[in-house]
Amino acid sequence: MNIQFNKVLEKAQEYKDNISKFLRDMIAIPSESCREKEVILRIKEEMEKVGFDKVEIDPMGNILGYIGHGKHIIAMDAHIDTVGVGDSSLWEYEPYKGYEDDEIIIGRGASDQEGGMASMVYAGKIIKDLGLEDDYTLIITGTVQEEDCDGLCWQYLINESGIKPEFVVITEPTSLNVYRGQRGRMEIKVTTKGLSCHGSAPERGENAIYKMAPILNQLKALHENLYVDEFLGKGSLTVSEVFFTSPSRCAVADSCTISIDRRLTWGETWEGALQEIRNLPGVKSVNAEVSMYNYEKPAYTGLVYPTECYFPAWVVEEEHGACQTVVKAYEELFNNKPLVDKWTFSTNGVSIMGRYGISCIGFGPGHEDQAHAPNERTWKDELVKCAAMYAVIPKIYVNKYAK
Known part of the structure; x- marks a missing residue:
């Protein structure tokens, strides 16, 4: 040599x-x-x-x-x-x-x-x-x-x-x-939809933030029970961002979205990770939307090369x-x-x-x-x-x- x-x-x-x-x-x-x-x-x-x-x-x-x-x-x-x-x-x-x-x-x-x-x-x-x-x-x-x-x-x-x-x-x-x-990772979003109304009479609307509340607790519990690989270790998830839309501070929120940082251990799939969230009772009860983010930012050269936010x-x-x-x-x-x-x-x-x-x-x-x-x-x-x-x-x- x-x-x-x-x-x-x-x-x-x-x-x-x-x-x-x-x-x-x-x-x-x-x-x-x-x-x-x-x-x-x-x-x-x-x-x-x-x-x-x-x-x-x-x-x-x-x-x-x-x-x-x-x-x-x-x-x-x-x-x-x-x-x-x-x-x-x-x-x-x-x-x-x-x-x-x-x-x-x-x-x-x-x-x-x-x-x-x-x-x-x-x-x-x-x-x-x-x-x-x-x-x-x-x-x-x-x-x-x-x-x-x-x-x-x-x-x-x-x-x-x-x-x-x-x-x-x-x-x-x-x-x-x-x-x-x-481990791999995914960037996932979950969205609940509501109905806005004046904040003085919230019973006239549907608060999307309240709809998200039980989902947050169920995600925390899901994290504790994710698969463990002998070498790469345990899968994990954490809620990293919260967003909402509302006509004003004096109104009921008509949507709420959270971002989830999902770490995938060996043997887990992106399809399975999404389905685990879709199966949560809180997600099912309010028909929340569960999907992956996409990435479409331009490079410094101006080139855009879109991809889904899934990283095996x-x-x-x-x-x-x-x-x-x-x-x-x-x-x-x-x-x-x-x-x-x-x-x-x-x-x-x-x-x-x-x-x-x-x-x-x-x-x-x-x-x-x-x-x-x-x-x-x-x-x-x-x-x-x-x-x-x-x-x-x-x-x-x-x-x-x-x-």
Whole structure:
């Protein structure tokens, strides 16, 4: 296989300052979903600077950097959009200026997940520096709109661009553990209808908010009794939003809608999740409407790529070559065995593996509990170790596990 793993680690350490600066530059550019243009251009600049063979931006606005020209297509993915800042008073440092010392980098996107992009780009440079190309083409993707609609970017890449890798590494934060699955999710709405009238005589109407009240309690009880999978854990649901319509504050509400964040464990289906809610006595008694949301927001390029808000669960078996590739890379570089586990949250794997059956494995810098949190941070040693991992994974895969 001819990989000098110590040389890879030395190179990764050599680029520690470059990786850190690149990440700080990305953090400094606000890049919430559908507003990622400037950070995409900054990534393009860095990819070209370190010597990628080809760099392109697709019509949705995703950036794709190519290393090598071999027959085995391998991809590594980082979504480069972030959530907003939230309550700025909870931040010790300005979220986009951030903070840096010898060990950590703080700022919005540090762990979730621009750190993964910084490590991937310099993995490309390590591959070039050490001649680690082989019979593979590595596509490093910086994808958009994940925070709004996870996996939409990969629906576009697979369906419209025809990119179908054999194996994808997702660089969401894993604390340097190897992740091989996650629960799926759905965005569901339930609507009750009423009849408005003047609030001084509510008996003349039908209050849609009152009709929703028993449904809320039944949903809470449903959550407690959802299916439990041995690996991915329990399905869950929570009511996340409440809306209503009414002619005025002095009137009876004529509609009420709630949003439900439904997490699907292995073995659950979107049809079954909707039917569980439709079967609730409160839903049946008032003939409430139960449906999935759709996503139709335009990308920063203006492209609209509609999809239903269903994001399947996925699991890769631990013995699968994709998982064993990442485990082998870790063992060779760090002379230790990694923890093989799963994410709590959702990733672009909902499309890559969940919709299309393309094996994907998670390995990324940063910690899951930093995602969406104030004072979000990542650790420089993890950025360096991930750059080394990403540099050796493609060659290990094509030499040991590719078919």
